[in-house]
Amino acid sequence: MNRRKFIQKGALTGSFLGLGGLGISAMENALDDSAFAKTLLSGVQIANNAKHTFNLNYAPHIGMFKEMAGNDPIDQLNFMADQGYTAFEDNEMRNRPIAEQEAMAKTMVARNMTMGVFVAHKIYWTEPNLASGKQEWRDEFLEDIRKSIAVAKRVNAKWMTVVPGHVDLRQNIAYQTANVVETLKQASAILEPHGIVMVLEPLNFRNHPGLFLSESPQAYQICKAVNSPSCKILFDIYHQQIQEGNLIPNIEQTWDEIAYFQIGDNPGRNEPTSGEINYKNVFKYIHNRGYDGVLGMEHGNSIKGKEGEQRVIDAYVESDDFL
Incomplete structure (x- = not known):
């Protein structure tokens, strides 16, 4: 013990x-x-x-334990809580029926679970929506942000994921950065009165080639330029292991702008202990810095079926044993 x-x-x-x-x-x-x-x-x-007491707020997602808990989202939330998980995230929450959002929120309150991120807007994987500076794309993004505020309040979410889209190959990167910063400043002005934080997620070049935002120093620079408590970094450990490595030093460098973490081992984007990342040491560093936010389990299961789902739980118990 x-x-x-x-x-x-x-x-x-x-x-x-x-x-x-x-x-x-x-x-x-x-x-x-x-x-x-x-x-x-x-x-x-x-x-x-609860079967386990974790040192950090790891957040599973719908489908991660469907073989053991069944297909019903409420049953899955209760299963997560029974295992000792104190948080939950759901990229698709924005697209769920309102009645389902409300039922999930009620369950999370009853089980004392923190709601993590959901995706706040339409992501453009091949077009330069925010980097372009075009007003129609900016307006669409800002309207999505407004609509997502209602979702966030309905499910008690503080954080929402933002991905600025593809690079604009016809513009210098400095102009693109200025365009993105201006849009995020306007979005922050919408979010600040509600205490909601958009977290910018840099994504790696291999899984998502050509995206504007790919590295943590770049996200750090943008957050400093926007200068708002409603614009912070989502540091996805899986993406940044591929993109830049040097994980703990980069987390240290960007610490004051990080509001959220996501998890996945590499290669494979599965649970900790399935790949090359020493998650026990990474978690220990994050814990020692006093982080009390959410770490989203945005990864798959390395083994199919109930055996694989139990392996996910065991991997977190093992990786969380750093005290």
């Missing part, structure tokens, strides 16, 4: 001993009218029943 698990187990034991002769049932009866007490009891019971 690692140090954190020992401390948390002791804290839970202390909570029960502090009740004296009152058991859980007696406490519920004594404080029957207190919504706070019921919520507290529920949280204690869930924490006590």
Whole structure:
């Protein structure tokens, strides 16, 4: 048992001993009218029943555990919480029916899970929408941002993913950067009053050739130019291992602009321990910096079926054992 698990187990034991002769049932009866007490009891019971206690807020996605949990998104969320995961992310949340968004949000609140990112806008994989500076593409992007605010509020999301699109081969990179910065400044002005953060995701050249935003120093420079609490970096460890490597030094250099992490091992973009990245050391560094945000598990499973899903859980237990 690692140090954190020992401390948390002791804290839970202390909570029960502090009740004296009152058991859980007696406490519920004594404080029957207190919504706070019921919520507290529920949280204690869930924490006590979770299979694992992680040091960081790893966030699975829909489909990752469908063989073990079934196809229903609510069942999958409950399964994640039962395993000890304290966060969740869903790139497709914006496209889900409102009723489903609301049901998922209700489940996350009940299970004390933090909602991670969803994709905020239409991504242009082959056209230079934001880099071009064309007003029609800027207007479309800003309208998507406005619409995504309603989604974020519905599902209690603080972060939304932004990918600026393809490079404009007919313009100097400096002009393209100025175009992107101006658009993001306007988007930030829309987001700031709501406390919502768009996180810019650099993507690697191999999986996504020709995109404008590819490296963490570039994202850092753009965030400094936009100069807004609503424009930060999504540091995807898988993409940056391919694009630039030197992971921990680059995380250190860009730290004050990072608001979100995503995970995937290389090669294969699967769970930690399936490839070359020493995730235990990377997670340890992030934890030691005091990061309390979300780390999205934006990867596949290296093995199919229930065996592969259990392997994902085991990989996170192993990689999280750094204290």
